[in-house]
Amino acid sequence: MNQDIMVKVGMADLNIALGGQVLKTTGLGSCVGLTLFDEKSKVAGMAHVMLPSSDIARESTLNIAKYADTAIPELIERMKKAGALTGRLKAKMAGGAQMFAFSSQSDTMRIGPRNVESCKAALSKFSIPLIAEDTGGNFGRTIEFSSATGILVIRSVQFGAKEI
Amino acid sequence: MTNPLSKLEAFKLDVLKEVGNIGAGHAATALSLLLDKPVDMNVPTVSLVPFEEVADKVGGAEQVVIAVYLRVEGDAPGHMFFLIQEDSARKMLHNLLAIEHREEIGYTEMEFSALSEIGNILAGSYLSSLADFTQLSMGPTVPSVAIDMAGAVLSYGLMLYGEMGDSALLIDTKFLEGHEEVEGFFFLIPDPESFDKIFSALGVPTE
Numbered sequence: 001m002n003q004d005i006m007v008k009v010g011m012a013d014l015n016i017a018l019g020g021q022v023l024k025t026t027g028l029g030s031c032v033g034l035t036l037f038d039e040k041s042k043v044a045g046m047a048h049v050m051l052p053s054s055d056i057a058r059e060s061t062l063n064i065a066k067y068a069d070t071a072i073p074e075l076i077e078r079m080k081k082a083g084a085l086t087g088r089l090k091a092k093m094a095g096g097a098q099m100f101a102f103s104s105q106s107d108t109m110r111i112g113p114r115n116v117e118s119c120k121a122a123l124s125k126f127s128i129p130l131i132a133e134d135t136g137g138n139f140g141r142t143i144e145f146s147s148a149t150g151i152l153v154i155r156s157v158q159f160g161a162k163e164i
Numbered sequence: 165m166t167n168p169l170s171k172l173e174a175f176k177l178d179v180l181k182e183v184g185n186i187g188a189g190h191a192a193t194a195l196s197l198l199l200d201k202p203v204d205m206n207v208p209t210v211s212l213v214p215f216e217e218v219a220d221k222v223g224g225a226e227q228v229v230i231a232v233y234l235r236v237e238g239d240a241p242g243h244m245f246f247l248i249q250e251d252s253a254r255k256m257l258h259n260l261l262a263i264e265h266r267e268e269i270g271y272t273e274m275e276f277s278a279l280s281e282i283g284n285i286l287a288g289s290y291l292s293s294l295a296d297f298t299q300l301s302m303g304p305t306v307p308s309v310a311i312d313m314a315g316a317v318l319s320y321g322l323m324l325y326g327e328m329g330d331s332a333l334l335i336d337t338k339f340l341e342g343h344e345e346v347e348g349f350f351f352l353i354p355d356p357e358s359f360d361k362i363f364s365a366l367g368v369p370t371e
């Protein structure tokens with residue numbers, strides 16, 4: 001029984017879990033924690049997306065887990081290999097906050113909302129429904145996603161824990 | 165990953181360390197004046213830190229910290245964070261304003277504003293000493309305060325590095341008041357493009 005085994009997802013990282021394992025990522029600010037779940041095969045996936053689009057990448061080896069437009073296809077691929085079906089996947093997401101408020105709103109400053117928009121666009125490309133989200137605001141979140149239930153637990157300093 | 169900054173020679177890192185030393189030294193003096201107590205600081209560390217490990221410097225991604233954030237504007241833009249933990253903040257408020265913190269959670273508007281002002285004074289002295297030293301114009305924006313998980317707060321300063329790799333160059337300094345009652349951190353994360361400007365302003369050859 002590997003119930004309650006934590007699978008850590010780092011920043012700009014993605015991973016999958018099955019058999020009751022729990023995916024966890026900590027300290028989401030403007031980053032988005034996106035989860036996918038196939039209820040039938042109990043395959044869960046999580047990506048900690050940092051930036052909206054790989055178009056702006058200037059790195060020589062692309063870290064595909066970092067960008068919304070590349071992380072989601074990769075996560076789906078990995079989940080399919082583990083037995084999930086794209087047509088059965090349902091998405092949830094949390095994060096995309098704006099940690100600090102400024103009067104001059106340059107594009108870098110509103111990276112959180114852009115990450116959220118970009119994740120939604122990538123999901124709709126694969127016709128994956130977004131069934132719940134807890135995004136925006138100005139606070140950080142830590143999330144845990146159970147591959148047994150598909151429940152996403154969101155913890156924040158101000159609001160404690162909640163489930164979606 | 166070939167982050168261009170990973171190739172910085174030891175000599176250049178030393179220059180940046182000195183930059184951090186001067187800035188944080190002035191900030192520590194300012195803090196010492198504010199608290200009317202001696203404040204010590206560690207030698208700054210300058211390193212290319214993987215994103216995952218940035219928050220470990222202040223106790224991990226989930227550690228709740230009080231963060232004063234300022235965007236540095238001017239010739240060499242960047243991000244600046246002043247981070248303290250909650251007990252340190254309470255002691256600081258007590259020392260400085262004789263505000264006795266009552267509630268377990270949350271801060272009053274007055275306390276918030278005082279913390280923001282402390283951050284403003286410290287960051288201002290850090291930056292103005294840097295500007296004097298480099299002859300570059302560097303000014304802070306109005307400070308913004310957040311009480312939240314260190315990982316969430318600091319990731320804000322890493323976005324520009326995200327485009328070119330999975331690590332960021334940061335200059336961090338830890339300082340302590342006398343009997344380690346108050347402990348805080350300064351993080352200066354210059355934008356990737358700012359390094360050449362800092363180096364050439366200091367007469368360090370850049371290719």
